[in-house]
């Protein structure tokens with residue numbers, strides 16, 4: 001979800017106003033996904049690198065995260081959303097960690113949409129963490145397999161993403177789901193996250209529908225199947 005700062009700047013507002021608008025957009029996109037029958041949505045909310053931002057911006061982002069959890073979990077629950085927050089959560093303060101645990105607990109059995117928020121997340125961290133945890137649990141095993149690694153990543157409950165969307169004009173992965181994106185379709189849009197509405201989501205889905213996913217096979221093989 002990129003482009004909050006630029007959205008605010010264009011309006012001569014402080015960057016945090018863009019983040020606040022971005023939170024509203026999350027609600028719309030979650031509900032847009034539900035309406036469209038999408039079962040998994042994963043949002044990159046805060047990267048391991050985002051701590052390098054000015055202290056007051058980091059503080060405001062944490063406050064917004066707390067407020068969003070306080071306000072939105074009931075509505076999510078009503079909508080059948082199962083909330084997951086993944087990342088290195090140890091660096092967040094107690095209040096935020098409590099709200100995360102409560103939100104996850106409350107929505108645990110919902111199945112309509114699994115919403116994963118990646119917070120203090122990094123794709124490399126995820127992979128290293130998986131390798132180290134697997135080795136701790138399997139000290140005498142030989143080489144690690146792809147299946148074992150995938151099972152130790154932070155989102156074993158979710159399929160690999162069909163579609164990756166990056167808003168805000170940048171064309172990079174920026175250490176998001178590195179392992180899981182191996183075969184995902186990538187979609188980049190100049191639309192800033194606070195402007196990313198249901199119509200923008202439909203454009204991304206239309207683009208995805210036009211693509212042919214071969215997973216290494218030829219077009220002819222796909223026709224034969």
Ligand code: IPE
Nearest residue numbers: 001002003004005006007045
């Ligand atoms: C939001 O957009 C990303 C978050 C870390 C919440 P940015 O804050 O990166 O917005 P730009 O790139 O400055 O426009």
Ligand code: MG
Nearest residue numbers: 002003004168
């Ligand atoms: Mg940015």
